[in-house]
Amino acid sequence: MSGLLVEAPGSGQDLAIEVGGLHQRYGNFEAVRGISFTVQRGELFALLGTNGAGKTTTMEVLEGFTRPGDGHVRVFGLDPWKDRRKIRPRIGILHQDAGFLGDLTVQETVTLWRGMSADAGRATIDNALALVGLESKAKVKVRQLSGGQKRRLDLALAVLSRPDLLFLDEPTTGMDPEARFATWKVIQDLKAQGATVLLTTHYLEEAERLADRLAIMHEGSIHTYGTVDEVVSGAGDQVAFRLPMSAAQAKERFAEGLPFVQGIAPIVTYTAGGTQVVYTLSEGSEAARAQAAVRSLLAWADGVGVTLERLEIRRGTLEDVFMRVVGEVR
Ligand SMILES: Nc1ncnc2c1ncn2[C@@H]1O[C@H](COP(=O)(O)OP(=O)(O)OP(=O)(O)O)[C@@H](O)[C@H]1O
Numbered sequence: 001m002s003g004l005l006v007e008a009p010g011s012g013q014d015l016a017i018e019v020g021g022l023h024q025r026y027g028n029f030e031a032v033r034g035i036s037f038t039v040q041r042g043e044l045f046a047l048l049g050t051n052g053a054g055k056t057t058t059m060e061v062l063e064g065f066t067r068p069g070d071g072h073v074r075v076f077g078l079d080p081w082k083d084r085r086k087i088r089p090r091i092g093i094l095h096q097d098a099g100f101l102g103d104l105t106v107q108e109t110v111t112l113w114r115g116m117s118a119d120a121g122r123a124t125i126d127n128a129l130a131l132v133g134l135e136s137k138a139k140v141k142v143r144q145l146s147g148g149q150k151r152r153l154d155l156a157l158a159v160l161s162r163p164d165l166l167f168l169d170e171p172t173t174g175m176d177p178e179a180r181f182a183t184w185k186v187i188q189d190l191k192a193q194g195a196t197v198l199l200t201t202h203y204l205e206e207a208e209r210l211a212d213r214l215a216i217m218h219e220g221s222i223h224t225y226g227t228v229d230e231v232v233s234g235a236g237d238q239v240a241f242r243l244p245m246s247a248a249q250a251k252e253r254f255a256e257g258l259p260f261v262q263g264i265a266p267i268v269t270y271t272a273g274g275t276q277v278v279y280t281l282s283e284g285s286e287a288a289r290a291q292a293a294v295r296s297l298l299a300w301a302d303g304v305g306v307t308l309e310r311l312e313i314r315r316g317t318l319e320d321v322f323m324r325v326v327g328e329v330r
Pocket residue numbers: 026029031049050051052053054055056057058
């Protein structure tokens with residue numbers, strides 16, 4: 001499904017990023033295989049995907065570090081490679097690995113960075129450190145920071161010049177839940193002040209919390225995209241319950257297996273406390289369908305004389321969609 005156009009609601013000058021049919025190669029290897037998407041100004045767009053899907057490669061083209069291969073790429077209407085001098089002052093970049101000098105303190109690092117920044121006047125060092133909660137570490141050497149603290153320093157540098165467009169490549173990797181939450185708040189605040197954000201992450205919850213729209217990439221192609229609600233609605237509802245018995249007891253009792261519901265086989269997981277059974281109803285299923293599934297399961301349970309514990313109808317999750325995308329193309 002490469003070459004899908006992921007259109008932002010706006011167009012033309014509302015767009016911060018336009019990518020159309022981008023192909024990107026490393027020698028004979030095609031890392032990006034004809035992807036298309038747009039990001040509207042002020043929007044937060046998340047690129048999700050498996051390891052090696054091509055997310056960082058795409059970011060590097062948009063950041064002006066790599067010459068685009070085939071296809072159309074624009075950042076604020078300009079060519080990110082040819083016009084990188086014009087674009088650079090307007091963007092902030094958080095790389096996966098910034099490569100700090102370990103002997104410098106946090107404050108010295110930010111000072112050095114600020115000296116190289118094209119628009120240094122827009123933020124003070126104290127502000128930048130306060131923004132990411134590193135004020136108390138100003139005099140600490142970078143090599144003494146924890147992994148999550150280094151990631152926060154990365155973010156301070158990326159936002160130092162208050163950029164119009166932020167590229168955040170896995171911004172919360174290595175952070176504890178509290179630091180991750182604080183970082184989400186920083187990103188939301190920057191967005192509220194008008195920044196456009198292109199984010200990559202392996203944390204699906206992060207995308208669910210932050211993204212206006214997202215795309216799931218795998219092996220160089222975009223396989224699904226849309227708002228979080230649009231993407232999640234493709235997951236289908238699930239009907240789930242627990243049987244109060246061990247795997248051995250369940251196998252003995254239901255020698256012929258658990259029933260199919262609407263032609264769908266259950267996914268059965270045995271745990272110490274019981275047996276979890278889940279049916280994923282097809283894409284776009286309606287409440288009536290889930291209700292009919294529950295009815296037939298209750299009839300089956302009455303027939304075999306078993307209690308369905310914690311019986312529920314639940315909405316599919318982004319994780320379900322992600323696993324299906326990855327599973328389908330394997
Ligand atoms: N400089 C390079 N030379 C050759 N191959 C490369 C180079 N950089 C990346 N690749 C390959 O291109 C593919 C895409 O890599 P990329 O870093 O863009 O993926 P990603 O989606 O960011 O992955 P991850 O989530 O693991 O960071 C991978 O198969 C990777 O091995």
